[in-house]
Amino acid sequence: MPAYEVVVDVMLKPEILDPAGQAVSNALPSLGLPVATALRIGKHVELVLDAPDEAGALAQATTMAEVLLSNPVIEDFRVRLA
């Protein structure tokens, strides 16, 4: 079976507070960096899967994201081919 590179991006849902993103955002001006209107930090997972086709690889990655990579109570995720 061919190998597919898949990317899963996991972000806190918009209504959930993101203290890490807030801390980075607050630090920008004191470092002389441009101010960000919004800034949120999530997880970026890069994986390689053996699957019969692209749809199969995306389906496998979606299952992984639902079960292991994300917490569905507080996080959303997006799956795409790299």
Add this chain to the structure above:
Amino acid sequence: MPAYEVVVDVMLKPEILDPAGQAVSNALPSLGLPVATALRIGKHVELVLDAPDEAGALAQATTMAEVLLSNPVIEDFRVRLA
């Protein structure tokens, strides 16, 4: 100035061990999930910047990534428009 949505993905350099990714990878079979040939976990930062144009927004985000979002000793980053 228009607002641009920019994404910064920060990953450990390939030669740096990724214990979190390894732990997830090892957990897959015992959860009945498909096995990943490779799996690495990084940070996914979504931000909104006011900039004169797309190139300016990407340049601002690159500066932020270099100075604050990544550790250049152990991490690589990629910047793109969302």
